Structure formats: structure tokens, C-alpha cells
Amino acid sequence: MYTEDGKRYLDLTSGIGVTNLGHCHPRLVKVVQTQAATLWHGQLGMGTHKALADLIDDLSTVMPKHLTNLFFCSTGAEAVEGALRLARNATGRQNVIAVQGAYHGRTNACMAITTSKYSYHIGCKPLMPGVTIVPCPFTSQLKVSPNSNMDEEVKRCLGIFDDLIFQTTNPKEVAMVIVEPVLGEGGYVPLPKAYLEGLTKRCKDHGILFVLDEVQTGYGRTGSMFMAEQIGIEPDMMLFAKGVANGLPLAGVAMRPDIAKASIPGTQGGTYSGNALSCASASEVIKVFRDERILENVALRSAQLMNGLQDIVRRNPELPLQEIRGRGLMIGIQFSDNAPSGISGETVAQCLERGLMILNTSKFEILRLIPPLNVTADQCAEALKLFEEGLKAAVAAKGYVHNGPKVASMKPCCATPCYKNLDGTPQACRFICQR
Ligand code: PMP
Numbered sequence: 001m002y003t004e005d006g007k008r009y010l011d012l013t014s015g016i017g018v019t020n021l022g023h024c025h026p027r028l029v030k031v032v033q034t035q036a037a038t039l040w041h042g043q044l045g046m047g048t049h050k051a052l053a054d055l056i057d058d059l060s061t062v063m064p065k066h067l068t069n070l071f072f073c074s075t076g077a078e079a080v081e082g083a084l085r086l087a088r089n090a091t092g093r094q095n096v097i098a099v100q101g102a103y104h105g106r107t108n109a110c111m112a113i114t115t116s117k118y119s120y121h122i123g124c125k126p127l128m129p130g131v132t133i134v135p136c137p138f139t140s141q142l143k144v145s146p147n148s149n150m151d152e153e154v155k156r157c158l159g160i161f162d163d164l165i166f167q168t169t170n171p172k173e174v175a176m177v178i179v180e181p182v183l184g185e186g187g188y189v190p191l192p193k194a195y196l197e198g199l200t201k202r203c204k205d206h207g208i209l210f211v212l213d214e215v216q217t218g219y220g221r222t223g224s225m226f227m228a229e230q231i232g233i234e235p236d237m238m239l240f241a242k243g244v245a246n247g248l249p250l251a252g253v254a255m256r257p258d259i260a261k262a263s264i265p266g267t268q269g270g271t272y273s274g275n276a277l278s279c280a281s282a283s284e285v286i287k288v289f290r291d292e293r294i295l296e297n298v299a300l301r302s303a304q305l306m307n308g309l310q311d312i313v314r315r316n317p318e319l320p321l322q323e324i325r326g327r328g329l330m331i332g333i334q335f336s337d338n339a340p341s342g343i344s345g346e347t348v349a350q351c352l353e354r355g356l357m358i359l360n361t362s363k364f365e366i367l368r369l370i371p372p373l374n375v376t377a378d379q380c381a382e383a384l385k386l387f388e389e390g391l392k393a394a395v396a397a398k399g400y401v402h403n404g405p406k407v408a409s410m411k412p413c414c415a416t417p418c419y420k421n422l423d424g425t426p427q428a429c430r431f432i433c434q435r
Helices: 026-036 050-059 076-091 108-112 150-167 193-206 227-231 257-262 276-291 294-315 343-353 377-397
Strands: 069-073 095-099 131-134 174-179 209-213 237-240 251-255 321-327 330-335 359-361 366-369 409-412 430-434
Touching: 026 276, 050 069, 050 276, 069 076, 069 257, 076 108, 076 174, 076 209, 076 237, 076 251, 076 257, 095 150, 131 150, 150 193, 174 193, 193 209, 193 227, 251 257, 276 294, 294 321, 294 330, 294 377, 294 409, 294 430, 343 359, 343 366, 343 377
Parallel strands: 095 131, 095 174, 174 209, 209 237
Antiparallel strands: 069 251, 237 251, 321 330, 321 430, 330 366, 359 366, 409 430
């Protein structure tokens, strides 16, 4: 990225996980220009334009096979709202279960199931009723040590789910459970496979629809097109947005055919659904993914960044860091509880001064790295160098003096990693700084 006056920035934000093939990828520029000279937009009430028809064919090659039906809209929040309408139509039930710390968007229903920060619904009460928020195995929220046995924490959270589903509602009244497989705005926390499997089992047992919000994890970000593949679960509905058209607004819900069939005619839609420019871009994104072997790059660059970040911790054992974690190129860095307040914002500012764009997120002090999925090895090496400088400058600017035990080692969260890379090799998702 370059400013008007020519200053160069290395962008590890990708417009919040959107420009996954970088800014102005020449192939995307070309197809969008061609589409702009053909048809900008055609409303779907009277037919299907070619850009959308082609996209449906292309999407069918990357979507989970059992999710045969698609609803298109423009934003992630609209997709969440669409899924809620579909779940209510299909089950005849009204209530929703969402996860503590989740982010699902800013519209009225989305606010009610978003608890990553209070600021998203401040001054907007009352929110949509019928919502139960359940805990997930995020150690900061559970107020347990980052080093806790995750199997135990998964059991604890699912046990509380089993209570809440009868204390705050009744399973017969619950239409859907919605979850992000990696908690996004809430703190970049990969949720253990056993927890996600536990939720799907409970949904099956109670006839509740299981909805995966893959708005941020989707489209190659975590190392597979969608995270459902890595977890090996079959959601009833899956939401996509952000990187699908690399920055042009396109989002949607992929669902089982029986759910689509149960949708009351006329309830789903929107003026910009399936916008032609967005569709043209989205089709080409899928082709570029294949031609440029993007998923392989995600695995390689993920390993480079995760190892590089752990190396920074090992060489700077006095830094107030607690954990490096993530899947693929969705990487979170959490500061320790004793780090100065505002340290993540300060690090973002110090990195920006040095020409590196990163983001912070969550109620807790957490940084996130979301590079484009075609980021190169040299760019990652440069980013790691600038990040180390920015981080040290932020710690100094905040006047932090470390006088406790230093980081002695980095420990993976679980003895047996619950996720696998594309090539089948196991990879831990969290690395804890041991003091
Ligand atoms: N769900 C998730 C998991 C998200 O990360 C976001 C956006 N950050 C949304 C939904 C809402 O998407 P949008 O901003 O496009 O409405």
C-alpha cells in the first residue's frame, strides 16, 4: 500500500481479511473491467445473469458437497440475518444460541448475538430477545490459566451448554446454534475440534440447526477453503463473505436443500444480491486460488510466521506476551495479563510508523496478523523484522519494565494437535509462553 505522498506500507490486515489476493491483482482487475463494460448489476427477480450463473458453477467446486443451495447477499451481517430467517422457517422455532466473545455483525439481530465487545451495541437496547450466550474454551474468558488442560475446559463449556439450554430456553425452542470456528474479533482463538464436535452433536440430538460463520475463517484464510473441512464436520448452513470477491461486496449462505425448500417464498433477497461485478471477481478468485496454489502458500507462510513469532518471544523473554496462536494466516498474539493497558493499540501505532499495517482486536490485549494469502516469504521476513521493532518500541513507550520470571519456553496447547494441515501433518493451534 502506498499513501498519496508515496510512503510504502506492508499490509498485514488485508482490509480485515478481505483482499486475500492482495490489492489490485491483475487478473481480478481485468475481469472486473470486462464485466463493468458488459453488465454492472442486474436484479435477480427477473432472471440470472451470466456472471452469477458462472459463479454458482465455480462455487460448487469449493463448497462442502452437502451444501447444495445458495443465498447471495452483500455483507456478512446480511448472511447471518439470512441464516436466522432460514433457521426459523425450517424449524418453526425462534431462539438462537451463540458463543461468548463472538462477532457476527452490526445489524439488529447480529448485535444480539455479538459479545466480543460491548461497544458494538452500546445505546441500542433492547436487543433481539430469545438469545442464549454459551461459554467457549477461551482461557481468558474462562479465567483459567492459558496452560489449562483443554480437554477439561471443553468438557466444562459443553456441560454449561447442557445446563443453559434448559435454564434459559428449552431445546425445542432453539432454531440454531451459530459459531465461528476461530473466534475472530473476539480474540483470534481457534476453538478446539472437540468443542465444535460437541456442539454439532448437541444440535443433532435436539434437532437444532448448526451454523458455521466462516465469514472471516473462510476462503483459504485458515489453510483450507473453509474450516469445516479441517474440523471434519458438516454444518447445516455455512456463511461466507469477506474474501469471496476479494473486496467487492459479496456474501451468502450455503445450506442443505431441505433448508432452502423450507424457506418461505419471498423472505430472502436484497437489491444488490449477486451483484455482477462482485460475481465476476469471485469467479476469478477461485481460478487464481487454483492456478497460484494459494492454499499451499498459506501453509508455508503460516509456518514461517508462527515460527518467526515464537522466535521473537524466545529471543526477547522479557516481553509481556502470553500466547501466539492461529490457523493458517489468521494469527493472533496475546499479551500477558500484566502488560500495560493499551499495549496492543500502541503496538499497532508503532508498527504503522515503521511501515507495517497490523490490527488489534478483542476486549483483551490481542494483535492479529491477516496477510494476503499470496504473501511472499520475503514479505513475511520483512514483516517479522518490522513487527519485532514495533513491539519493542511499544513496550518501551508504555514504560513497561519486566521484573518477574522470563519466558523459558513455548509450549503447544495440547499434546495431540486437534487440527491437520492440508498435507495431513498435525499442527498445534496455540503456543503458550511458559514462565
Ligand atoms: N461474521 C464474522 C465472523 C465476521 O468476522 C464479520 C465481520 N468482521 C461479520 C460476520 C460481519 O460481516 P460484515 O462486516 O460484512 O457485515
